[in-house]
Each structure stands twice: as structure tokens, then as C-alpha cells.
Amino acid sequence: MGSGHFHATLASASALTFSGISFWLLPNLTGKPLASRRVALWGTGLWSMGMLIFSNAMMIAGLQGVPRRAWVSGMTAGGGYDSFYANARWSLFAVGIAGVILAVAAVLIFGVFYATQLRQRAVNTPIPAAPFSRAFRSHGSGSMVRLFDNLLLWSIVSIALVAAFYGPVLWAERVMNVLLSGLRVW
Incomplete structure (x- = not known):
């Protein structure tokens, strides 16, 4: 499963970057405070942990002979699963557990994002200027x-x-x- 490398680079770093930018930019654009900073931190922490397990388990499964694109979920126990992927049973199990962790993390991250968008802004609250850094010339x-x-x-x-x-x-x-x-x- 060579796609473990893809998940280690793109799905971890890019997804965390985009969610971090969203958590910073959304309050600065709307003037609404982040719905729950604690839930946002839990979501990004779970995403990091889940993606670490997910990508490493996929890479280990690849070393154990699982091809990059394998229809593992469509195979039955008697239909060749044991003969093809018996060595990778635990790493594929870890991929499944990590997928559940990632699903929970995605619900937390998107939940904070949408809850912040749907939240009412306090009346007559001035929108503070976004803190940008000074650029060198x-x-x-x-x-x-x-x-x-x-x-x-x-x-x-x-x-x-x-x-x-x-x-x-x-x-x-x-x-x-x-x-x-x-x-x-x-």
C-alpha cells in the first residue's frame, strides 16, 4: 500500500494546515470567536494521532505484500483474503482503527468550523483587526x-x-x- 506515503505527506500536513488556517481566519473574517478552542485542539490532535497510525500501518501493509490498490473490503474469508493478506492482518486492522479515529477527528474539526459560522455575533461588537506579521523589504x-x-x-x-x-x-x-x-x- 504505497498510498501510506501520500497520507503521511498530504493528508496530514495539508489537512492540518488548512484546518489551522480556518480556525485562525474564520474568527478574523466574521468577528465571531471560535466555537470551542478545546474541541478544535482535540480534533487536530486526534487527526495527527490517527493519521500517524493510518499512514504507518498502510506502509507496513505495503511491505507485507498488500498492493497499492487492493479491494480488501470486498474479499471474503474463503475468497482468497487469507491466502493473499494473512501476513498483513494486524496492519490492516490498525488501518481500520485509525480510520475510525480520523472520522471522529473530522467530525470535531468540521463541527467547530460550522458551529463558528452559525454562531451569532454579539451586537455592536467591533471586529478586531487581524494580526498580520510585518513583511521584510x-x-x-x-x-x-x-x-x-x-x-x-x-x-x-x-x-x-x-x-x-x-x-x-x-x-x-x-x-x-x-x-x-x-x-x-x-
Whole structure:
């Protein structure tokens, strides 16, 4: 199950970033306080714990022979499940438990989000200004700020990194040039 790596990067970091931004931005846009800070923290904590278990269990299941896309839930005990996935029984069980934890966390996170939106704002309460940080300016700043603010430099660095990491793989594909007809499925 190679999708454990996907869940470790995208589903954990991105989802937590988006929920954190929402918990900060929504009160600053609407002027309504967050419905429950404690529930929001519990939701993000449960999401972190659930995703840690989920992604690691998926990666372990992949090492135990479970393919990336396997219809495990549609297999019966006598229909080949034991012969294919007997080694990965505990890791797939951990994936299921982590899925339940993630579902509870999602209910908590979205519950706080929607409860904050539906909450009535106090009458005649001024909306405070959102606390933004001050940006550095390249003009008159130190040499390090000017160096790190250079878009051309970072474009060249990113192109060089992509070439360094993908170049050998693409070159090997080009040199081998093995043309296979592919599998005919019907």
C-alpha cells in the first residue's frame, strides 16, 4: 500500500494546515470567536494521532505484500483474503482503527468550523483587526533578505534540484528504450 506515503505527506500536513488556517481566519473574517478552542485542539490532535497510525500501518501493509490498490473490503474469508493478506492482518486492522479515529477527528474539526459560522455575533461588537506579521523589504534590508527574496535564484535552484533527482531516472528510461506491447485485458 504505497498510498501510506501520500497520507503521511498530504493528508496530514495539508489537512492540518488548512484546518489551522480556518480556525485562525474564520474568527478574523466574521468577528465571531471560535466555537470551542478545546474541541478544535482535540480534533487536530486526534487527526495527527490517527493519521500517524493510518499512514504507518498502510506502509507496513505495503511491505507485507498488500498492493497499492487492493479491494480488501470486498474479499471474503474463503475468497482468497487469507491466502493473499494473512501476513498483513494486524496492519490492516490498525488501518481500520485509525480510520475510525480520523472520522471522529473530522467530525470535531468540521463541527467547530460550522458551529463558528452559525454562531451569532454579539451586537455592536467591533471586529478586531487581524494580526498580520510585518513583511521584510528588500530595499534597504540586509544582504541575506535580498538573497532569499530573489525569485530567479530560487527558480534556478528548483530546476537544478528537479534535474538532479529526475534526470538519472529519465535518462535510464531513455537509454533502455524497451517497448512493450502492454497487457491486453479483454
